[in-house]
Amino acid sequence: MNDEMLFEDEDEDQGRDSAAAAGAAPAPWQVLIVDDEPSVHQVTQLVMADFSFDGRRVHFTDCYSAAEARAVLARPNQFALILLDVVMESEHAGLDLVRHIREELRNSNVRIVLRTGQPGQAPQEYVIRSYDINDYREKTELTHGKLSTVFYSALRAYRDLIRLERARNGLRRSIDAITQVGDxxxxxxxxxxxxxxxxxxxxxxxxxxxxxxxxxxxxxxxxxxxxxxxxxxxxxxxxxxxxxxxxxxxxxxxxxxxxxxxxxxxxxxxxxxxxxxxxxxxxxxxxxxxxxxxxxxxxxxxxxxxxxxxxxxxxxxxEDSAATQDATLAILGEALERRAAGEGRHVQRVGLIAALLAGAAGMSPAEAEQLRLAAPLHDCGHAGVPDAVLHQPGPLSAAQWLVMRGHCETGRAMLARSARPLLQLAASIAHEHHERWDGGGYPRGLAGQEISLAGRIVALADCLDAMLCARPYRPAATLEQALAQVRADSGTRFAPDLAALLLQQEPALRELYRRLPPD
Incomplete structure (x- = not known):
């Protein structure tokens, strides 16, 4: 968060509240006197020695030239009021200092009261109109009553400005904090x-x-x-x-x-x-x-x-909705896999491998998560394949193979009925996960980039896990054997860039199969 959004560590009200809570005297109001006449400093401090406002006394800082005041104001400070002479080292030294405070230091909170012993040198109407000051007084007005009026008015205005600034800062910080949390x-x-x-x-x-x-x-x-x-x-x-x-x-x-x-x-x-x-x-x-x-x-x-x-x-x-969706899709995918005489964790592993590969391919975490959820439905079209074909222990006849190939279109049609992005993604995967990079796959014979990235990823994930699962007509391959086959089929069956990325994920794959081994 930017420094400008932080409260001042020693702002007026906070300092008072903390001091009161600790049982100490509240911090005094800081007043700067800028005047080249030492007697003005002495009289002002003597007359206002017992002054207090809002339960806080005043503390004076003395500067005897505009140049000295510039050096003091350049340091961190909490001046609430500046009593400023007009004529010091030059005829307009005080007026030039006002411009410096407001325009260069950008301090619009401190109250500035001009005091002059030569009213004709800086006419009151002109000065108040042309300079951002808060009051204009002659030095003859150094009585307790006159100065008290000036102090009450200036400090009250300063206090209210600080409260408004704190409220604005607090609002900005609240908005920023909620934004950070909401992200x-x-x-x-x-x-x-x-x-x-x-x-x-x-x-x-x-x-x-x-x-x-x-x-x-x-x-x-x-x-x-x-x-x-x-x-x-x-x-x-x-x-x-x-x-x-x-x-x-x-x-x-x-x-x-x-x-x-x-x-x-x-x-x-x-x-x-x-x-x-x-x-x-x-x-x-x-x-x-x-x-x-x-x-x-x-x-x-x-x-x-x-x-x-x-x-x-x-x-x-x-999160509850997402968890429910995740569980529902997983249950559906496993149910369909079990109908095909497989073991339910196949579809779970395909989703995890697909997400792993998606991340390696540069997809965002959100996209990889969507792919993890959608991939287990890749074979949902098996619901439309007769048991006699689905459970055929040996090779399929040409007619049976034609029926089996139809599960891609069946799965797409089932899932595409929903307009939800996740199920639209699953429909695309169901339709394309048997396509090949070289165009020799089905149902449409797509090749290369014609196959969606999700379809290419799930095709590779599905084949890898299928090789690692035993079937009635063949034993399960080892991970080394399966990865060797992926390497051999790179550029023909599988997209070569994805095959290369998958081969780099061998440690992650070993861990995955340690946690979720094939039956």
């Missing part, structure tokens, strides 16, 4: 982003835990367990699945209170937000800070957590 693609990355952005939102380090608890029925089966979704380093010992009473005491008490009261709450050094979804699942965000957090920071966190809760629920729904 997360799954629940775990979402919760990690929430923890990170909750700290960034306040411009201070915090430690925290994101956790969830499923609905009451499922929670009973889990013995009341929570699911810890993300943690900061201070809570790295928390396991993914643990009981409420196993959490650190402060976190346990905060979450237990949330469960009882079903709302956000906070203490001096922590904030915890609570959200209950429509299906009665619960989500929790606990953040602890080293220093007290003020009312405005609570409001920022509350606004942030409200938006997070909405995003969280939508992400839960999306």
């Amino acid at each position: 997360s693609h799954n629940l775990r990355s979402f919760c990690s982003a929430v923890l990170e952005q909750a700290s960034v939102l306040l411009g201070r380090d915090g430690e925290g835990i994101c956790a969830s608890r499923v609905n009451a029925f499922a929670a009973a089966r889990m013995d009341g367990g929570l699911k810890v979704l993300a943690v900061t380093p201070a809570y790295a010992d928390c396991r993914a699945e643990q009981r409420l009473d196993e959490l650190p005491p402060a976190v346990r008490e905060a979450f237990a209170r949330c469960m009882r009261e079903r709302c956000n709450h906070h203490g001096e050094l922590y904030y915890v937000c609570y959200h209950r979804t429509r299906d009665d699942s619960e989500s929790f965000l606990y953040m602890a800070f080293a220093e007290p957090i003020g009312v405005e920071e609570h409001e920022l966190l509350a606004a942030f957590s409200a938006n997070v809760a909405i995003t969280y629920e939508k992400l839960l729904q999306r």
